[in-house]
Amino acid sequence: MSMKNVVAGIVVYKDKILVGKKVTKENHFLSGCWHLPGGHVNENESEAMALIREFKEETNLDIQIVEKMCSNKIRENNVVASWYLCSTKSGEVTPGDDLIEVEFVEKDKVIEKCDGRAVKVWPKEVLDYFHHK
Numbered sequence: 001m002s003m004k005n006v007v008a009g010i011v012v013y014k015d016k017i018l019v020g021k022k023v024t025k026e027n028h029f030l031s032g033c034w035h036l037p038g039g040h041v042n043e044n045e046s047e048a049m050a051l052i053r054e055f056k057e058e059t060n061l062d063i064q065i066v067e068k069m070c071s072n073k074i075r076e077n078n079v080v081a082s083w084y085l086c087s088t089k090s091g092e093v094t095p096g097d098d099l100i101e102v103e104f105v106e107k108d109k110v111i112e113k114c115d116g117r118a119v120k121v122w123p124k125e126v127l128d129y130f131h132h133k
Helices: 047-059 107-113 124-131
Strands: 004-013 016-022 038-040 063-074 079-088 099-106
Touching: 004 047, 004 063, 016 047, 016 107, 038 047, 047 063, 047 079, 047 099, 063 124, 079 124, 099 107, 107 124
Parallel strands: 004 079
Antiparallel strands: 004 016, 004 038, 016 099, 063 079
């Protein structure tokens, strides 16, 4: 079985980071958890297109990709996650699609705000980003 591609974004606005709370869904490892938003890359869609689409669907935000940070395999979910640093020109967010809450939090509060199930699959580069001022 081939691995699915997913994308996740660290969206920065006025030195705060966007986090979202996923709806409670059976069989989703982030069900009911706070996490860094993202989603699946559809066929015939680039990672950048997928990330921009997912953020629009989940938060109603228009994001700009700053850089790709890294990729990592999450074996227990059979996915390859690509992580992007992004920016946005608006702090106006509305939860949509599969998020029930969204908010911007201080960078040094992201790890404690996000659920441990999410944080444990973050690659070193993402953890390092949040550990450095």
